[in-house]
Amino acid sequence: MKHAVVALAGLGVASEKVDAYYRDYATLTTYGFGLEPPRPSKYEITAANWERFLGQRTSFGSYCDFFDGAGESAVDSLLRVAAAWEEDHDALRRQVLALTGDVEAGIAGGIHPELARSGLRFRIASMLGGGHPLLYRTPAWIDDQDASTSWEQPYYAAALLYLAKPGDFIVLHLVTSLHAMEQIARHLPADQQRDAVRYFWIGMLGIACSGADFPKRSRLEAPHAEFARAVDDSGLEGVWHREWARTVSRAVEEEEEHNPKLVYVMRLLWRRSGGRSVCRTAAAQFTATGPDPGCWTRGYAACASVVDVASAFS
Numbered sequence: 221m222k223h224a225v226v227a228l229a230g231l232g233v234a235s236e237k238v239d240a241y242y243r244d245y246a247t248l249t250t251y252g253f254g255l256e257p258p259r260p261s262k263y264e265i266t267a268a269n270w271e272r273f274l275g276q277r278t279s280f281g282s283y284c285d286f287f288d289g290a291g292e293s294a295v296d297s298l299l300r301v302a303a304a305w306e307e308d309h310d311a312l313r314r315q316v317l318a319l320t321g322d323v324e325a326g327i328a329g330g331i332h333p334e335l336a337r338s339g340l341r342f343r344i345a346s347m348l349g350g351g352h353p354l355l356y357r358t359p360a361w362i363d364d365q366d367a368s369t370s371w372e373q374p375y376y377a378a379a380l381l382y383l384a385k386p387g388d389f390i391v392l393h394l395v396t397s398l399h400a401m402e403q404i405a406r407h408l409p410a411d412q413q414r415d416a417v418r419y420f421w422i423g424m425l426g427i428a429c430s431g432a433d434f435p436k437r438s439r440l441e442a443p444h445a446e447f448a449r450a451v452d453d454s455g456l457e458g459v460w461h462r463e464w465a466r467t468v469s470r471a472v473e474e475e476e477e478h479n480p481k482l483v484y485v486m487r488l489l490w491r492r493s494g495g496r497s498v499c500r501t502a503a504a505q506f507t508a509t510g511p512d513p514g515c516w517t518r519g520y521a522a523c524a525s526v527v528d529v530a531s532a533f534s
Contacts, residue, residue, distance in 0.1 A: 223396065224477035227484030231468050250475050250509040275332050340390070347430040348423065355425045362421065367413035371402050374421055375489055379502045381428060383443040384435040386505040392482055394424055395502070399485040447498035454495065464490075467504050479506045 224245070228238045246255045261282035263273055270286055273279055331345045348355070361373055378394045385391050398420060405416035428434055452460045464487060471483040486503035490496060 223400070223481050227480045228472065230484045231472065231480060231487070233472055237472070245477060250477070275334060277334065343430045344427050348426040352429070355422055355429070359421065362414060362418050367405065367410065367417050370414070370417045371398075372493070374398055374417065374424060376496075376498065378424065379486075379498045380440050380443050380447070381435065382502050382505065383447075383498070384439040387507045389478070389507050389509075390427065390431070392478055392507050394427065396478070396481045396485055398424075399488070443498070447496070447501070450497035451493075452490075452495040452497050452500060460495065460500065463500065464503075467500075470506070474506065476507060476509050482507070 225238055225242055228241060229235070233241075248254055258281055259277075261279040263269065263279045263282060265273065265279050265282040265286040267286075270283070273283075331342065331349060359373075362370055375395070375398060378391070378398055382388065382391045382395060401416060401420050405413045408416060467483055468487070471480040474480060482505075483503045486499045490499035490503075493499065
């Protein structure tokens with residue numbers, strides 16, 4: 221919700237309307253209930269104990285207070301994963317199901333018990349924990365250029381994934397979380413910024429593979445062929461501004477708070493990239509409200525099993 225407020229302000233929405241949006245969402249979210257009040261921190265987080273309580277639902281507020289004080293392109297990497305998935309789809313899907321289908325085995329193998337409360341998060345953690353050589357093959361573009369340049373590659377790859385699966389609630393989060401990670405990484409030393417890009421890339425592929433429904437290579441090649449070099453004609457600046465104005469207007473009126481986030485990030489990218497058309501096109505592909513997060517607290521058994529999810533794509 222905090223990101224949605226930042227996004228609305230960044231899109232030029234009047235402060236009174238941003239305040240009203242927050243109040244309305246806090247009272248009744250798109251999931252049918254209001255936001256819970258902040259839980260008091262159980263522990264005071266300090267320099268001596270901050271690592272001890274990571275991953276536990278005990279001290280979020282205290283953590284906030286503490287932390288206040290040229291080679292292969294990303295698309296080449298993405299297409300290689302898609303090709304491998306398509307070439308041996310059944311075997312890879314069986315591997316994903318084997319990695320992600322047993323909660324007890326996953327916890328015994330080191331996955332944090334908190335993640336077992338969410339089928340989605342557990343699947344992603346299991347996929348990354350078990351891994352696959354395709355996920356961990358470090359793309360040359362990460363090591364061969366400055367991190368400040370490398371961020372553009374996963375942004376473009378995430379946008380292609382989103383156009384291959386328009387409105388996908390999970391892929392949308394790859395776009396918006398990438399923006400958040402870039403802002404955080406700016407405060408790191410240069411070598412750690414490169415690591416941040418690398419780790420996000422691995423996580424992005426793991427998330428994309430964890431649902432056992434990675435897009436076919438052709439679904440990625442088609443938008444890539446259209447948008448690889450496409451830039452909106454600067455001579456039609458008025459046209460593009462009117463189109464953005466319509467997209468922003470739609471986003472502002474959306475009850476689903478992830479849509480203004482999408483538009484905010486894509487418009488920032490469009491501006492700094494000199495008007496890449498893929499940003500404008502992706503921004504208009506709105507999502508619907510995702511799965512009810514209430515199922516996360518009712519245990520994995522109450523959620524659809526991975527096998528059921530995967531069978532839908534058979």
